[in-house]
């Protein structure tokens with residue numbers, strides 16, 4: 663059964679390969695599992711709340727209309743919680759839109775939000791989230807429509823938690839020479855590492871990355887994941903390491919930072935301004951394996 667709707671989740675199964683599945687929680691339209699050849703590709707905390715009591719720790723939480731916490735008290739997103747409200751509200755399952763690749767859609771609008779949330783961000787909008795599963799590929803696309811009479815601005819980010827064996831063996835490539843903002847020291851600089859390695863807490867926003875750049879997650883010379891972005895100019899790379907993991911009560915096991923890396927495509931370095939009646943879209947395509955592609959003059 664390519665698409666199975668349960669009360670709180672939807673399960674996609676690749677019609678050509680039943681060992682390839684995606685599970686989406688209706689809460690936050692959060693992808694909580696992507697099995698490829700029966701192997702889990704996303705990291706999910708053992709203490710992740712899946713009952714709608716708080717955003718899911720792991721999988722692919724959705725960040726809208728603000729990334730992080732708005733620092734400008736005058737901005738319309740200033741009263742919203744960290745990372746906005748897309749990840750902590752129940753989305754509507756809109757159904758299957760394609761047989762092969764098996765594709766489904768979810769929707770979110772003001773009618774799906776509490777009165778309180780609507781009052782915190784009083785704009786008319788429609789989000790249509792499309793999830794498509796091919797053999798070795800998962801594509802997630804968001805369309806944002808301003809269905810009101812007032813322009814609004816927003817961030818979007820796919821907060822993807824990848825499952826890996828050992829963070830100290832991992833390299834994230836093709837970000838050399840990118841301007842990045844280091845959230846840990848509050849400074850911007852040019853990334854000079856041909857491939858990023860991890861030996862401590864890491865939290866950087868890579869800005870305006872050309873869409874031709876394929877960000878690769880490589881484990882001891884083997885490509886695990888390739889990330890292609892369409893209309894998502896930025897990417898956050900995050901690992902909480904020991905102390906931050908200990909500080910998150912829904913992050914378990916505490917050693918879990920060793921088995922995850924977040925590479926999060928989005929539009930977060932600036933706000934997207936959407937006039938009334940206009941639409942915006944952003945898409946990530948994650949594929950598995952393949953060759954190392956060096957897309958920069960690292961020699």
Ligand code: TA6
Nearest residue numbers: 730744745821845865898900926
């Ligand atoms: O995407 C990285 C980040 O912004 C980190 O700074 C950290 O806060 C992470 O998101 C998790 O945020 P959360 O609100 O899910 O605990």
